[in-house]
Amino acid sequence: MKAALHVGVDSPLLIEEVTLREPGPGEVVVEINAVAVCVTDVLATEGLTLVPPPFITGHAGTGIVRAVGPGVTRTRTGDRIATAGSAECNLCYPCLQGTPSSCDEIFGGMVPPREVGVRSDGTAVYVDGGVGALAEFMVLRESGIVTIDADISIEQASVLGCGVISGLGAVFNVAGVQPGWSVAIVGCGHLGLWMVQAARVAGARTIIAIEWDPVRRALAADLGATHLVDPADGDPVQQVKELTGGRGVDAALEAGGTTLAAEQAFAMARGGGVVVPTSMAQPADSITLNALDFGVGAKRISSSQTGGGYLKRDIPLYASMLENGIIDSTHIISKTFSLDEVNAAFSAARNKEVITGVVRF
Ligand SMILES: [Zn+2]
Ligand SMILES: [Zn+2]
Incomplete structure (x- = not known):
């Protein structure tokens, strides 16, 4: 599958074939439909991340679940999901204290970095922030995705896990x-x-x-x-x-x-x-x-951090608010880009030429 790969701060993102690994326990494979490009992603490509290159960035996306790994109980193949740059394991100390937006899995996805596949030369590919949505398919943690039922556009679904929830x-x-x-x-x-x-x-x-x-x-x-x-x-x-x-x-x-x-x-x-x-x-x-x-x-x-709430409570609520016109994305989603135009999408975000640019697959 093709992905936008960050290989170093002096290089643009490369559109490259990456061989994705199988989903492990608690993981799913998602066919990505769109990704909202966030300044957080831009900063990661400028070196502001704990993850070493090569990595795939993009923390807020939407897509369809195509496969589930062992132990996945709440998500089914065919589900439409949104991902945020966060996770919610419901088991760690911050989650049990009622502050899941500081879940251990968020930074557990950075140190050590999550490896999701290999380049054609066999070297490991990581994801930034535990997600890495700027790829045609991605292995995601079930703890970081939310199933959405609201009748909203792909572009709207892609911004749920970024500006909307935050x-x-x-x-x-x-x-x-x-x-x-x-x-x-x-x-x-x-x-x-x-x-x-x-x-x-x-x-x-x-x-x-x-x-x-x-x-x-x-x-x-x-x-x-x-x-x-x-x-x-x-x-x-x-x-x-x-x-x-x-x-x-x-x-x-x-x-x-x-x-x-x-x-x-x-x-x-x-x-x-x-x-x-x-x-x-x-x-x-x-x-x-x-x-x-x-x-x-x-x-x-x-x-x-990611709106200080509960991903699985808040994202469906905010999706329904978009569906019902209580909140409006019309002028916030300013432009869409193809995966091949990902560097233009990043420079538009960096230079504030757009409010939010969305990469459509
Ligand atoms: Zn947790
Ligand atoms: Zn964001």
């Missing part, structure tokens, strides 16, 4: 936004635009979208933002405070991928409010917070 989950599960709250969202890309919609669905009265790009600000307004903040007009923290009677917001969510965005989110939450960082800066970076605000601001800081 954005909606950050608002519903982690921030716990309540009716009437004021919410600020720092960064309105393929994560923040889902957060805007989630805040609207949760009944937030004030939804402040902070975004440099005028096209993305306009989209945020279409999707439910009540106020738009352009950082070019002055310190976004001050602008948010002015919009909230000097107090700050009940919930501030960071979806900008920078330390500055995280620091601003913390500063614009009201005393006693909630702050939700969600994205990856460079691993060696540090965040600087005001000591007084940090020490006695009574702010709850809770970072979000």
